[in-house]
Amino acid sequence: MKIATLFSDKPYSAVLIALCFLVVMILPWLHLVPSDSPFYLSAYWVTLIGKIMCLALVALSLDLVWGYAGILSLGHGLYFALGGYAFGMYLMRQSAGDGLPDFMRFLSWNELPWFWVGTEHFIWAVLLVVLVPGVIAFIFGFFAFRSKIKGVYFSIITQAMTFAAALLFFRNETGFGGNNGFTGFKTILGFDITSSMTRAVLCFVTALILMLCFIGLRILMNQPYGRVLGAIRDSENRLQYLGYRTLWYKLSAWVLSAVIAGIAGALYVPQAGIINPSEMNPVNSIEMAVWVAAGGRGTLIGPILGAGLINGLKTYFTVAAPEFWLIILGALFIVVTLFLPKGVIGLFDRFKKEKN
Numbered sequence: 528m529k530i531a532t533l534f535s536d537k538p539y540s541a542v543l544i545a546l547c548f549l550v551v552m553i554l555p556w557l558h559l560v561p562s563d564s565p566f567y568l569s570a571y572w573v574t575l576i577g578k579i580m581c582l583a584l585v586a587l588s589l590d591l592v593w594g595y596a597g598i599l600s601l602g603h604g605l606y607f608a609l610g611g612y613a614f615g616m617y618l619m620r621q622s623a624g625d626g627l628p629d630f631m632r633f634l635s636w637n638e639l640p641w642f643w644v645g646t647e648h649f650i651w652a653v654l655l656v657v658l659v660p661g662v663i664a665f666i667f668g669f670f671a672f673r674s675k676i677k678g679v680y681f682s683i684i685t686q687a688m689t690f691a692a693a694l695l696f697f698r699n700e701t702g703f704g705g706n707n708g709f710t711g712f713k714t715i716l717g718f719d720i721t722s723s724m725t726r727a728v729l730c731f732v733t734a735l736i737l738m739l740c741f742i743g744l745r746i747l748m749n750q751p752y753g754r755v756l757g758a759i760r761d762s763e764n765r766l767q768y769l770g771y772r773t774l775w776y777k778l779s780a781w782v783l784s785a786v787i788a789g790i791a792g793a794l795y796v797p798q799a800g801i802i803n804p805s806e807m808n809p810v811n812s813i814e815m816a817v818w819v820a821a822g823g824r825g826t827l828i829g830p831i832l833g834a835g836l837i838n839g840l841k842t843y844f845t846v847a848a849p850e851f852w853l854i855i856l857g858a859l860f861i862v863v864t865l866f867l868p869k870g871v872i873g874l875f876d877r878f879k880k881e882k883n
Contacts, residue, residue, distance in 0.1 A: 544828060548734065548741075551576070551580070551734045552731055552734040552735060552738070554568060554573075554576060554730070555568075555576070555726070555727040555728075555729075555731045555734070556731070558570060558572075558573045558723050558726060558727045558730075559723055559724065570723070570726055573726050573727060574726060574730075574798050574799075575842065576730055577729055577730035577794075577798040578798055578799055578838075579834065579835055579838045579839065580730075580733045580734055580794075581791045581794045581795035581798070582791070582795075582815075582818070582834045582838055583737060583830070583831040583834040583835055584736065584737050584740060584788075584791035584794070585607050585787075585791045585792075585834070586819050586822065586830035586831060586833060586834040587737070587740060587741060587744065587787065587827060587830050587831055588603065588740075588784040588785070588787035588788040589784065589815050589816065589818075589819050589830065590824055590825065590826070590827055590830040591744060591780055591783065591784045591787070592777075592780050592781055593819060593824055594824035594825035594826065594827075594829075595753060595756040595757055595760065595780070596757075596759050596760055596776070596777055597759065597760030597761075598777060598780075598781065599678075599681070599682045599816065600784075600812070600816075601683070601685050601686040601809065601812045601813055601816060602685030602687075602688050602689035602809070602812050603685075603784070603785075603788050603812050603815050604689055604806060604807050604809070604811040604815065605663075605688065605689040605692050605807055605812075606660040606664060606784075606785040606786075606788035606789050606792070607788045607789065607791055607792040607795070607806060607811075608692075608792055608802065608804070608806040608807045609659050609660045609663065609792065610656045610659070610660055610788065610791065610792030610793040611793060611795055611802040611806060612696075612703060612709070612802055613652060613655035613659050613789070613793065614652050614653075614656050614792070614793035614797070615708070615709035615712075615796050615802045616655070616709070617646050617647070617648075617651075618712040618715060618720075618796065618797060619646075619709050619712070620646050620647040621647070621712070621713065621715065622711055622712055622713040627639065628704075628709075629711060630704045630705070630707065630709075634699055642702070649716060656789050656790060656792075656793040657786055659789065660785040660788060660789030661786045661789070663785070664781055664782045664784075664785030665778065665781075665782050667688065668777070668778045668781040668782065669774075669778055671684065672774050672777050672781075673774060685812075686809045686812065689809055689812055690807070690809050692807050693804045693805075693807035693808060694804075696708075696803075696804040696807065697804045704803065706803065707803060708801060708802050708803025708804060709796070709801065709802050709803070710800060710801040710802075712797060712800060715729075715797055720800075726798075729794070729797055730798070732794070733798070736790065736794065740787055740790075741827060741828070741831065745827055748827070752776070755771065756780055757825075759773050759776060792806070814837075814856070817833075817856065817859070817860050817863075818830055818833040818834040818837050818838075819833060820833070820860070820863055820870060821833040821836065821837055821859065821860070821867075821870055821871060822834065822870045822871055822872060823869050823870025823871060823872030824870065826870070826872050828872065829870045829871065829872040832871055832872065833870060833871060837859070840855070840859075841856075
């Protein structure tokens with residue numbers, strides 16, 4: 528029996544995961560203790576932990592469609608960036624006050640574009656974070672799945688769509704800051720975005736949402752819906768022969784995955800302090816697939832572990848040996864493909880079998 532069935536048949540695994548989430552949710556508050564305390568956590572570490580959890584949330588969303596439905600997306604960076612841009616618009620309006628954002632004044636714009644209307648309101652920004660990735664995912668997914676595009680062809684189309692969006696956002700006249708994107712954020716809900724309390728709250732909220740998404744998807748995948756997605760992955764034609772309309776199962780999973788990725792992007796932007804078209808780089812989307820594969824796809828907890836592990840290594844090697852990082856990443860992917868087809872999580876199952 529696999530360790531992946533975390534809450535249904537492995538109570539000790541559920542307790543272990545709950546403790547891990549608890550520790551991560553406590554860590555941000557260590558930034559508020561006196562700096563001379565041995566438990567003090569610097570702003571660098573709070574921000575780094577928060578950003579890695581955002582990336583883990585993206586990996587979790589990708590695992591929903593790839594690990595369970597067998598739909599490999601190489602364009603999830605698009606939904607991540609769209610969520611980031613949607614919330615970045617709100618942050619830019621907060622920084623600009625009653626005037627136009629800095630980049631618009633630099634380009635001699637006299638008024639806000641129509642799609643910026645209402646972005647000064649937090650609730651509207653949150654709705655955009657959910658609606659924009661969700662609607663675009665629905666439109667793309669509906670036509671792609673209805674046309675029965677599968678496998679490598681689907682993956683290539685998602686990558687091409689992400690690249691096309693990046694080229695669009697690079698243009699200054701689109702109203703998204705061009706190559707520089709959005710930066711220079713000052714406040715969020717009226718609070719200084721660089722203050723210790725704001726950093727701790729942002730990191731804590733990220734951990735909370737990651738935990739809630741994990742639990743929610745874990746419950747959903749243990750329902751008949753999750754079993755149907757697994758059947759689509761294993762043999763969609765046979766499922767259609769039994770009378771299931773697989774289009775709507777795949778489409779609903781695709782849209783839900785895009786929304787979660789968008790939320791991750793919205794959480795990432797205030798902690799990273801910037802969002803630009805480079806987030807839509809196809810390489811970033813490929814890295815997301817590497818996180819899922821390295822952790823163990825189809826497990827939900829595996830992608831979170833994979834994202835944390837690989838981004839932790841990336842943080843170290845891009846400073847210690849930046850010229851070797853891409854080589855290390857490629858070698859890691861080859862090792863996982865050849866020797867760890869079930870990812871890092873698969874090592875636990877292998878160890879348990881050997882122990883028994």
